[in-house]
Amino acid sequence: TPVAAETFGLGRVALPEEIAAWDKDVSPDGTGLPVGSGDVLTGEEVFADQCAVCHGDFAEGVGNWPKLAGGSGTLAHDDPLKTVGSYWPYLSTTWDYVNRSMPFGNAQSLQPDEVYAIVAYILYSNDLVDEDFVLSNETFTDVVLPNHDGFIQDDRIETEHSKWVGEPCMENCKEDVKVTMRAMVLDVTPDEGDDDAAS
Amino acid sequence: MTEETTGKSRRAFLKGAALTGVSLAAGQASAATPDPLITEVQPWASGLGDGVDETPYGLPIQYEGDVVRRNVEWLTADTISSINFTPIHALDGTITPQGCAFERHHSGAIDLKKEDYRLMINGMVDRPLVFTYADLERFPRENHVYFCECAANTGMEWAGAQLNGAQFTHGMIHNMEYTGVPLRTLLEEAGYDTAGKWVYVEGADASSNGRSIPMEKALDDVLVAFKANGEALRKEHGYPVRLVVPGWEGNMWVKWIRRIEVSDAPVESREETSKYTDTLEDGTSRKWTWEMDAKSVVTSPSPQSPITHGKGPLVISGLAWSGRGAITRVDVSKDGGKTWETARLAKPGEKMALSRFYLDTNWDGEEMMLQSRAMDETGYVQPTKAQLREVRGLNSIYHNNCIQTWLVRSNGEAENVEVS
Numbered sequence: 001t002p003v004a005a006e007t008f009g010l011g012r013v014a015l016p017e018e019i020a021a022w023d024k025d026v027s028p029d030g031t032g033l034p035v036g037s038g039d040v041l042t043g044e045e046v047f048a049d050q051c052a053v054c055h056g057d058f059a060e061g062v063g064n065w066p067k068l069a070g071g072s073g074t075l076a077h078d079d080p081l082k083t084v085g086s087y088w089p090y091l092s093t094t095w096d097y098v099n100r101s102m103p104f105g106n107a108q109s110l111q112p113d114e115v116y117a118i119v120a121y122i123l124y125s126n127d128l129v130d131e132d133f134v135l136s137n138e139t140f141t142d143v144v145l146p147n148h149d150g151f152i153q154d155d156r157i158e159t160e161h162s163k164w165v166g167e168p169c170m171e172n173c174k175e176d177v178k179v180t181m182r183a184m185v186l187d188v189t190p191d192e193g194d195d196d197a198a199s
Numbered sequence: 200m201t202e203e204t205t206g207k208s209r210r211a212f213l214k215g216a217a218l219t220g221v222s223l224a225a226g227q228a229s230a231a232t233p234d235p236l237i238t239e240v241q242p243w244a245s246g247l248g249d250g251v252d253e254t255p256y257g258l259p260i261q262y263e264g265d266v267v268r269r270n271v272e273w274l275t276a277d278t279i280s281s282i283n284f285t286p287i288h289a290l291d292g293t294i295t296p297q298g299c300a301f302e303r304h305h306s307g308a309i310d311l312k313k314e315d316y317r318l319m320i321n322g323m324v325d326r327p328l329v330f331t332y333a334d335l336e337r338f339p340r341e342n343h344v345y346f347c348e349c350a351a352n353t354g355m356e357w358a359g360a361q362l363n364g365a366q367f368t369h370g371m372i373h374n375m376e377y378t379g380v381p382l383r384t385l386l387e388e389a390g391y392d393t394a395g396k397w398v399y400v401e402g403a404d405a406s407s408n409g410r411s412i413p414m415e416k417a418l419d420d421v422l423v424a425f426k427a428n429g430e431a432l433r434k435e436h437g438y439p440v441r442l443v444v445p446g447w448e449g450n451m452w453v454k455w456i457r458r459i460e461v462s463d464a465p466v467e468s469r470e471e472t473s474k475y476t477d478t479l480e481d482g483t484s485r486k487w488t489w490e491m492d493a494k495s496v497v498t499s500p501s502p503q504s505p506i507t508h509g510k511g512p513l514v515i516s517g518l519a520w521s522g523r524g525a526i527t528r529v530d531v532s533k534d535g536g537k538t539w540e541t542a543r544l545a546k547p548g549e550k551m552a553l554s555r556f557y558l559d560t561n562w563d564g565e566e567m568m569l570q571s572r573a574m575d576e577t578g579y580v581q582p583t584k585a586q587l588r589e590v591r592g593l594n595s596i597y598h599n600n601c602i603q604t605w606l607v608r609s610n611g612e613a614e615n616v617e618v619s
Contacts, residue, residue, distance in 0.1 A: 007388050010334045014319050014327035022319055022458050025399060025409060025466045054276075064276035076482030080594055082473070087484075090467050097469040100407050101306065104280070107405035151476060151486045159590055160492075165578040168530065170539045176619070177535030177568060179606060181359040183502075183615035189363040190271055 026096040030141045033095065037136030038117025040124040046114050047121045050103050059083075059125035069125035075150065085126025089151055091143045095119050258298070265289065268299050269366060274355070279307045280406070282349065284370030287496070287518065288503040292545070293374050293553040294344070297433050300373035303349050303449065305406030308435040311455050316439050318385075318423075322399075322460035325390025332439050335425060338380040338388075343422065343445070344552045346520045348372040348491045350448035350475050353599040356584075360615045364503040368603060368615060369496040374520075374553040377443050379424030382417050386461065395461035399468070400442055403457040410451045411465035412444065416489075420445045423456065446522030446551035447489045448597070450475050480592025491522035493581050494600035495529055495556070495573035506562065506611030513562040515542070519554045521575035526554040528574040533560075535568030535604060535618045536583070542571070567607040568618055584617065 026032035038046075048057065054065040061067030071081025080086075084094050099115045101107045110118070120135040123143065135143070183189065259266060268283040275281040285301040302308065313332040321327040349371035355361045362368050386398070391414075398417045401409035412421065422443040425432065432438045437454030444451045450470055465471070471486060478484040497517040500506045506513065519526045526548035530539040545555040556571070573581040584601035606616040 007390070008338060010337055010388060011320075011328040011330040014321055014329045018319065018329065019321050019327055023321055023460060025401070025460070025468065027462075027464060028467050029464075066276075075478060075484075076480065078593070080478060080482070082478075087473065089472055093467055093469050093472050096466070097473075100409075101405055101469075104306070105405075107306070150482070151472075151484050154485050154488045154490075156485075156488065156490075156492070160582070161577070161579055164580050164582050164586065166580070168539070168572065168574070168580045170530070172537065173539070174535070174537050174619075177537060178619045179568075179616045180619050181617035182606075183360040183363040186359075186361055188271075188273065188361060189367060189502075190269060 024096070024100055026092045026099075028090040028092045030092065030137070033092075033137040033140055034112045035137050036112035036116050037134055038113050038115070038120050039134045040117075040120045040129065040131045042113075043117035043119070043121025043124070046110075046117050050110070050114075051118065054104065059122055068122050072126075072146065075147070083126065084122050085128060085146060087147050087150070088145055089148050091119065091123075091140065091145055094122060095140075259296075263289075266299060268301060269370075271362065271367060280305045282351070282371060284366045285373055286366050286503075287370050287372070287498050288365045288501050290498070291516065291555070293518070293555050294428060295373035295375060297373075297375065297428055297430070297436065300375070300433075300436065301349070301371050302435045303371065304404070304435070305408055306404050309404045309455055310434060311403055311438065313439045316403075317457060318440065319458045320385060320389040320461070321458070322462050323392035323395035324386075324461050325392070328385075328389045330385070332425070335380055335423065335440065338384050340378055340380060341422065342376060342378050343420075343443075344374065344376045344549060345443060345445045346372055346374040346491075346551065346553050347443075347449045347452050348494075348520070348522075350450055350488075350491075350597040352449075353494075353601070353603075354596050356601070356603075356615075357588075357593050357595065357599055360617050363615050365496055365498050365501040365603075366503060369494075369518075371449070372518075372520075372553075375427040376429070377422055377424040378426035379422040379440075379443060382421040382423055382442070382459070383419075385423060385459070386417065389461075391461045395463060397462050397465050399458075399460040399462055399466045400451075400453045400456055401458050402437075402453050403455040408450070408453050408470055409466060409468040410453060410470055411468065412451060414461075416444070416447070446491060446524075448475065448491055451489065475597060477591070477595040477597050479590075479595065485595075488598055491520075492598065492600045493519070493521035493523065493526070493573045493575040493579050495519035495526075495571040495581060496603045497531070497569050497571050497605060500569065500607055500611070500613050501605050502613045502615055505613055506607065509611070510562055510564040513560050515558040515560055515569065517542075517556055517571050519548075519556055519571065519573035520552065521573065521577075521579070522551055523579065524576040525550045525552075526573055527576050529554070529556040530572045530574075531556075531558045532570040532572070533567040536570055536602070539572065548576070564609050566609055567605075568616070569605040569607055569613075570602050572602055 059068035071083045071086035074080045116135045123129045266286045266289040270283045282303045316332040318330040352371035401407040424443045442453040476484045476486045519529045529542045532539045542556040542558040548554045605613045607613045
């Protein structure tokens with residue numbers, strides 16, 4: 001039921017072509033996926049051409065660029081590796097993000113079948129499918145990522161706010177205070193002289 | 200009270216002060232020789248300054264050249280999908296000058312002129328609409344001051360004291376007066392379906408930065424803003440139109456906003472799954488941690504703003520803010536949290552906006568471990584890093600609102616430290 005409010009009569013009605021051009025988001029239930037398909041081996045080729053320079057031949061990442069594969073089972077480690085395989089909850093996000101925002105610097109240049117192929121290759125790189133796997137709009141929602149159930153809704157009100165409310169300590173709050181860690185030891189802060197534009 | 204009695208009581212007070220050793224005029228030294236800056240005529244007191252046509256749009260004077268945004272190269276793979284930092288150590292009051300207000304882009308700061316700008320509203324609406332920039336200026340406007348804090352502000356400090364300066368530890372924040380149209384007004388113009396529980400908003404840039412926002416918030420206080428601090432948005436802050444999402448993490452303040460989609464479910468986009476989710480110690484992660492909790496930091500003295508004037512009167516100054524309402528109180532400790540004094544708020548706290556606090560004190564030259572602790576109108580008290588770690592572990596990345604400690608040495612220099 002549309003909300004009945006007085007309107008200003010501003011703007012104009014969006015045309016179907018315009019909505020189709022901009023509304024490309026894909027939801028976890030597959031809503032928004034275009035018709036198409038791509039297999040792992042095609043994806044390997046497209047990935048090599050379009051993605052590997054930053055993300056590595058095996059989606060393992062180059063230098064400081066994001067790793068898309070690996071890290072399985074590391075989320076509770078000291079230094080978790082968060083990738084599509086180890087962390088992302090929904091495959092829809094991978095399709096949607098690659099389609100809309102990759103390659104970095106040349107976004108929205110991929111055809112739907114290329115995106116299906118790249119996503120199939122990312123699944124393969126994460127050891128989640130075999131090399132003969134074909135991803136299509138019809139098989140898409142059959143894929144469930146490993147960390148699908150790894151997320152909870154914000155629970156800070158219960159777990160934090162309820163504890164940290166009230167009149168705080170003002171005097172004799174601790175016996176002793178010691179410095180336990182110093183930023184100067186790491187010495188990773190930029191030197192202000194170097195990037196001071198006006199000096 | 201007559202003038203005469205006022206004068207008497209003032210004299211009586213001064214006399215009493217001298218007897219009890221309270222320092223009013225007592226600390227003031229006298230110069231050995233006359234100051235040539237006073238005794239000699241200076242060029243600016245004799246010659247001429249710049250004409251009024253010299254600077255149609257001015258920048259700060261050259262001597263303020265250190266009050267600039269700074270980048271930390273090693274934080275990100277490149278400078279395009281990256282962050283820089285507001286020089287909060289050098290600012291005062293609460294309004295952030297736009298020219299040095301931090302930037303966070305995912306595919307760079309794009310150049311989008313008003314003539315090329317389009318905003319679409321589609322999805323569960325009676326009439327999907329396209330607005331031009333000129334259309335937006337014809338809706339009734341509101342003005343509000345709000346802080347925009349990156350979810351990752353202070354994120355590098357989870358594991359320990361890393362970066363040496365308030366600009367770097369707390370400078371992913373700015374606070375501006377926005378002018379814009381309530382998102383509610385635009386949703387009503389399109390005739391949103393009341394069964395639509397979410398809006399998905401995205402930018403015109405390549406990253407799109409799409410985020411899902413619950414309809415309740417969208418109808419409450421979200422603004423579609425086109426002016427900040429009186430003028431058009433800066434290019435890097437979303438020119439010509441951005442979303443303003445009071446109290447919520449900066450990522451949701453979508454810049455160069457081009458589309459708003461009403462839907463019955465969240466999109467679970469990259470920016471709310473891979474990023475802006477907060478991993479807990481057991482490996483599960485919180486999602487949709489939208490609000491920025493109460494937080495504060497002493498901006499001066501701080502590592503980039505050492506004490507250079509020696510003992511005596513010292514202004515301890517800082518910022519406090521909360522995404523859940525107004526700041527009601529800030530306490531300051533000089534001894535690492537053993538004892539606290541309540542600071543003075545420069546003015547009453549405003550909802551989801553920066554508050555400036557001061558503690559006017561007398562420094563004896565001894566080492567200090569300076570901390571500030573904010574309280575908001577919900578009664579929430581800013582926690583220590585230990586308290587946060589106890590609940591979350593070390594790998595949350597985002598939402599670090601812990602109490603910050605500066606170790607101020609007897610020479611006036613300050614350092615970012617953690618204390619027991």
